[in-house]
Amino acid sequence: MKLRRTGVLLAALALVATGCRDSDDGGGGGGDGEISAPGVTEEACPDAVNEDNGCIYLGTISDLTQGPFAPLGVPITEAQEAFWARVNEEGGIGGYDINVTEYVRDNLYNPQTHKQVYGEIEGDVLALAQTLGSPTTLAILPDMERDEMVGAPASWTSLWAFEDAILESGTNYCVEGMNAVDYMVAEKDISSVMAVHYPGDYGGDGAAGAEIAAEANGIDFTGVETAPGQEEQAGAISAILDAKPDLVILGTAPTETAVIVGQTAAQGFTGQFIGLGPTWNPALLATPAAPALEALYMQSGYWGPYGSDTPGHEAMREALGEVEQPNDGYTAGWAWSYPLKAALEEWLAGDYDKDRAGLLEAVQSLETIDYEGMLPEEAGNRSGEPDDNIFRASVLSKVDKAAPSGVSLVQDFTVGPTAEEHTFEGACFEG
Amino acid sequence: MTELLEAVLRGLGTGSIYAMLALAFVIVYKSTGVINFAQPAMMLAGATIATYAGPAIGVVLFASLSFFLSVGIAALLTALIALVIERAAIRPMVGRPAFVVAIITIGIDIAVRVVAGGFIGLGARPVPNPWGLDGVDLAGVRVQQRHLVSMAVLTVVVLALLHFYRRTRYGLAMRAAAFDQEAALTQGVNVGNVFAVSWAMAGALAAVAGSLLAISAGVDRRIWVVALIALPAIILGGLDSLEGAVIGGLAVGVVQALVGSYQREVAPWLGDNFSVVAPYVLMLLVLLAKPYGIFGTPEVRRV
Numbered sequence: 001m002k003l004r005r006t007g008v009l010l011a012a013l014a015l016v017a018t019g020c021r022d023s024d025d026g027g028g029g030g031g032d033g034e035i036s037a038p039g040v041t042e043e044a045c046p047d048a049v050n051e052d053n054g055c056i057y058l059g060t061i062s063d064l065t066q067g068p069f070a071p072l073g074v075p076i077t078e079a080q081e082a083f084w085a086r087v088n089e090e091g092g093i094g095g096y097d098i099n100v101t102e103y104v105r106d107n108l109y110n111p112q113t114h115k116q117v118y119g120e121i122e123g124d125v126l127a128l129a130q131t132l133g134s135p136t137t138l139a140i141l142p143d144m145e146r147d148e149m150v151g152a153p154a155s156w157t158s159l160w161a162f163e164d165a166i167l168e169s170g171t172n173y174c175v176e177g178m179n180a181v182d183y184m185v186a187e188k189d190i191s192s193v194m195a196v197h198y199p200g201d202y203g204g205d206g207a208a209g210a211e212i213a214a215e216a217n218g219i220d221f222t223g224v225e226t227a228p229g230q231e232e233q234a235g236a237i238s239a240i241l242d243a244k245p246d247l248v249i250l251g252t253a254p255t256e257t258a259v260i261v262g263q264t265a266a267q268g269f270t271g272q273f274i275g276l277g278p279t280w281n282p283a284l285l286a287t288p289a290a291p292a293l294e295a296l297y298m299q300s301g302y303w304g305p306y307g308s309d310t311p312g313h314e315a316m317r318e319a320l321g322e323v324e325q326p327n328d329g330y331t332a333g334w335a336w337s338y339p340l341k342a343a344l345e346e347w348l349a350g351d352y353d354k355d356r357a358g359l360l361e362a363v364q365s366l367e368t369i370d371y372e373g374m375l376p377e378e379a380g381n382r383s384g385e386p387d388d389n390i391f392r393a394s395v396l397s398k399v400d401k402a403a404p405s406g407v408s409l410v411q412d413f414t415v416g417p418t419a420e421e422h423t424f425e426g427a428c429f430e431g
Numbered sequence: 432m433t434e435l436l437e438a439v440l441r442g443l444g445t446g447s448i449y450a451m452l453a454l455a456f457v458i459v460y461k462s463t464g465v466i467n468f469a470q471p472a473m474m475l476a477g478a479t480i481a482t483y484a485g486p487a488i489g490v491v492l493f494a495s496l497s498f499f500l501s502v503g504i505a506a507l508l509t510a511l512i513a514l515v516i517e518r519a520a521i522r523p524m525v526g527r528p529a530f531v532v533a534i535i536t537i538g539i540d541i542a543v544r545v546v547a548g549g550f551i552g553l554g555a556r557p558v559p560n561p562w563g564l565d566g567v568d569l570a571g572v573r574v575q576q577r578h579l580v581s582m583a584v585l586t587v588v589v590l591a592l593l594h595f596y597r598r599t600r601y602g603l604a605m606r607a608a609a610f611d612q613e614a615a616l617t618q619g620v621n622v623g624n625v626f627a628v629s630w631a632m633a634g635a636l637a638a639v640a641g642s643l644l645a646i647s648a649g650v651d652r653r654i655w656v657v658a659l660i661a662l663p664a665i666i667l668g669g670l671d672s673l674e675g676a677v678i679g680g681l682a683v684g685v686v687q688a689l690v691g692s693y694q695r696e697v698a699p700w701l702g703d704n705f706s707v708v709a710p711y712v713l714m715l716l717v718l719l720a721k722p723y724g725i726f727g728t729p730e731v732r733r734v
Contacts, residue, residue, distance in 0.1 A: 230654065
């Protein structure tokens with residue numbers, strides 16, 4: 001009994017000690033008094049590449065184990081580690097190495113958990129290298145504003161264009177929906193479109209874009225909401241089979257993509273599917289739906305897939321080395337890191353207050369970002385009004401078993417007429 | 432008419448899987464008085480084992496034979512896992528309130544799911560099988576082969592269970608223990624073994640159901656949620672009734688398929704996803720008429 005009590009006491013002491021260590025680590029102002037932002041130290045990073053550099057800590061909140069987007073969250077996080085390791089190997093930024101491995105938290109794709117772990121790391125990091133998911137990030141937006149925290153999202157909802165603290169990259173779900181419809185109107189002269197989607201600011205945002213484009217083109221639009229889960233797709237499947245639309249825009253997760261495309265094809269549907277970016281996972285090629293996907297499915301995207309031929313893609317493949325299963329989570333994680341790198345360079349080199357507010361100001365002054373060819377430089381413009389800043393070009397890929405991530409480009413960056421004309425006055429999806 | 436028949440057959444196919452999951456719940460409930468909330472995890476573990484066993488033996492044999500072999504291996508190994516769990520975590524709790532044991536099974540569920548999740552990895556793992564989403568034409572009615580396979584497997588399972596409970600010593604002992612544990616003990620029935628066998632049987636059934644479920648889109652970490660649909664099935668069938676589990680499972684499958692196919696035309700005001708809640712609505716309707724489920728034993732207490 002006594003032994004057990006001692007054990008409990010020791011465990012409690014250990015916990016208290018850990019707590020103390022955390023608060024010691026972070027929040028340190030610059031040694032020379034110049035930089036007074038949390039998460040920036042004059043001490044070198046743990047396992048630093050450049051021993052003489054100080055250290056900037058960036059936080060990561062991702063879906064890493066149990067959540068529905070873990071198949072994307074894990075490669076996104078790995079790619080970002082590789083991205084910042086490369087930055088450090090090239091000498092760091094303005095006398096600082098960047099550390100993204102010290103404050104990595106799992107959000108389980110749950111807004112409450114997201115908010116809780118944000119609170120845990122907020123005082124220890126300068127900015128967020130990744131905040132995964134739209135509903136999860138929405139949950140911490142007020143906190144981020146209060147803390148003047150800048151963050152790179154891992155989602156593409158159109159709301160981000162209207163939030164100063166969010167450093168989004170590429171186009172958004174809403175524009176994707178528009179461009180997909182415009183593409184099919186131009187190529188196949190379609191007369192009806194159906195959006196099958198999750199409710200909320202992922203699927204709902206893409207469906208809203210498809211609806212705007214359908215209206216602009218004078219074709220029929222139907223929206224069908226569906227719930228996550230293999231066995232929950234009966235309603236969506238029969239809706240597609242009843243209405244037989246020429247085009248189905250999908251805004252679900254990969255499993256539902258396989259079930260919906262596979263089952264409707266098995267029951268004789270021959271229309272075209274275009275999935276928003278997150279609907280694809282190369283593992284789908286091992287499911288029985290593979291032949292149907294090859295015949296009927298195209299993936300819309302925000303930049304070229306893993307195997308694309310740009311300096312940025314090449315640098316990513318080299319930095320990652322041999323990966324078990326190439327996946328466009330890697331591509332996304334890598335591409336999303338460029339704006340934060342550009343912002344840190346601008347902040348450290350320019351005449352800004354050396355605190356978080358100064359970093360936010362530096363973010364807002366960016367007019368171009370060097371994405372090493374993954375996106376055009378002007379896609380990084382953050383200095384104008386949201387409607388001017390929104391990047392309106394998306395890409396389209398087809399299923400290609402030989403390509404590293406199972407898809408290859410059929411149409412490079414293109415802006416459809418609807419997106420070109422549309423004025424964004426707010427997020428397309430307003431929940 | 433063809434469309435209606437096709438929907439019913441789809442429903443019976445998925446319902447057969449629900450029925451097996453429901454049987455697994457009922458078998459444990461009957462002999463131990465506990466709802467085993469670890470059942471979803473056992474299903475996940477079983478299906479995961481099948482994804483590993485399939486490729487290992489698939490090369491040398493016919494595709495369908497190798498599918499059933501891999502399901503057999505999965506059922507055996509899952510039964511073993513269930514035995515170990517029962518011995519380690521449940522047996523020491525004999526005599527404690529059923530509620531306490533049920534809560535322990537929730538803990539086991541989480542633990543087993545995390546371990547199985549590690550073997551699944553991040554994407555979906557396919558269970559190699561010859562049917563995929565292919566269909567056959569039965570007198571003008573199109574039905575997917577996997578649904579026919581599920582129905583056939585359920586038939587075999589039900590026949591085997593009937594034989595087991597009616598004709599074997601262990602089956603008799605389990606019925607005796609379910610009826611009255613103390614009386615069974617005094618008659619020389621080893622009630623501990625009865626618990627163990629019921630857990631093993633439930634584990635094996637869950638593995639079979641999980642492997643069949645995974646034919647269409649593989650095994651991912653979220654597939655365990657499907658096992659929870661067995662809960663309305665057992666409650667509407669009657670918690671302690673094997674017939675009830677089978678009928679309940681099939682009914683839930685058919686209702687889900689019919690609601691999925693027709694509700695948008697008949698009652699669009701119910702929204703896009705009414706089929707997701709339909710099993711629970713069905714359960715409530717049945718409970719209004721029969722509070723112990725269709726085949727459940729009414730609990731009579733004299734005061």
